[in-house]
Structure formats: structure tokens, C-alpha cells
Amino acid sequence: xxxxxxxxTTIVTTKPITYSLTVxxxxxxxxxxxxxxxxxxxxxxxxxxxxxxxxMITANGTANDQYLEISGSGRYLTDGLxxxxxxxxxxxxxxxxxxxxxxxxxxxxxxxxxxxxVPRPDAAEAxxxxxxxxxxxxxxxxxxx
Numbered sequence: 001x002x003x004x005x006x007x008x009t010t011i012v013t014t015k016p017i018t019y020s021l022t023v024x025x026x027x028x029x030x031x032x033x034x035x036x037x038x039x040x041x042x043x044x045x046x047x048x049x050x051x052x053x054x055x056m057i058t059a060n061g062t063a064n065d066q067y068l069e070i071s072g073s074g075r076y077l078t079d080g081l082x083x084x085x086x087x088x089x090x091x092x093x094x095x096x097x098x099x100x101x102x103x104x105x106x107x108x109x110x111x112x113x114x115x116x117x118v119p120r121p122d123a124a125e126a127x128x129x130x131x132x133x134x135x136x137x138x139x140x141x142x143x144x145x
Contacts (some may be wrong), residue, residue, distance in 0.1 A: 031055035031074065042081060051076060051094065070094035 003019050005011060026044055031037055033053040042061030049066065051057060051074030060080035068076055068088040076088075076096040086100035090108040098104070 029057060031057060039081075047083075049076060066098070068096060068098075070096065 001021075011017070026039070026042060027046060028048040028050075029037055029039070030050040031052070033055065035055050037055070037057045039057070039059035039061070042059050042063060044061075044063045046065045047063040047067070049057060049068045051068075051070045052072055054073045056075040056077065059078045061082075063081060063083050065085045066078075066081075066083045066087070068086070068090075070076060070088075070090045070092070072092045072094060074094045076094075076098070079097050079099055082099045082101060084101050085103040085105075086098050087103075087105040088096050088098065088107070090096060090106075092109070096106070
């Protein structure tokens with residue numbers, strides 16, 4: 001399902017346009033250019049997310065596996081969406097804040113893009129080896145970052 005306007009259409013509004021949907025099985029989200037998507041109370045086995053541009057997606061609930069791609073300055077804020085496995089690829093100045101219980105595979109072309117939370121000590125140590133000094137949720141940025 002694609003929500004938006006027809007190509008080459010201009011709409012001038014005084015208030016934001018809001019779509020409210022109920023779906024049986026949500027397995028993917030895509031957001032391009034700008035805008036926002038809010039997903040409360042999600043329960044799914046796998047979720048694929050693509051953000052291009054400056055859009056923002058927020059979500060809460062559970063998704064066994066997540067795959068995230070951000071290109072541009074998009075934001076993915078899902079501390080309240082727990083997953084067993086989270087794979088994230090960020091190109092540009094985008095940011096992600098996620099909760100992964102077992103595996104967090106985060107790759108970024110920018111030192112400031114990856115943020116994550118991993119509760120298991122062994123997973124946190126592996127994350128530190130993979131991401132180096134990229135600031136993660138809860139880290140305090142040091143001067144010069």
C-alpha cells in the first residue's frame with residue numbers, strides 16, 4: 001500500500017495530513033523524503049524498514065527480527081520495540097536507536113549514526129569491538145564529537 005499524492009500534485013494545507021491504518025500483519029515500512037510514521041503496539045515476526053530522506057519512524061512492541069536501511073538524515077527511534085536480531089545499515093547522517101536482545105549488527109558510513117542498546121554483557125562487548133567509539137544511547141558525548 002502506498003499513501004501519498006499522485007505524481008506532480010501539489011497540496012497546500014494549514015494542518016498536517018494524517019493517515020490512520022489498521023493492518024493484519026505488518027512486515028515492512030518505507031518512508032521517503034520527509035514525514036513520520038508512528039507504530040504503537042506492534043507484534044510481528046520480521047520487520048523490514050527503509051527510510052530515505054529526512055523522515056522519522058517510531059515504534060513500540062516486538063519484532064523477532066528487524067532489518068533497517070537509512071539513507072540521508074532519517075531517524076528510527078524504537079527503544080520500545082524489542083527484537084532478538086537487529087541489522088542496521090545507515091548511509092548519511094541518519095540515526096537509529098534500537099533494542100536488540102541477542103544480535104545487533106550495525107554498519108554506518110558516519111561515526112555519529114549508530115545508536116543501540118544491548119542488555120547482554122557479551123553482546124555489548126562484541127558491539128564495542130564492531131562500532132568502536134560511536135556514541136550509543138546512554139553515552140555522554142565527549143568534547144570534539
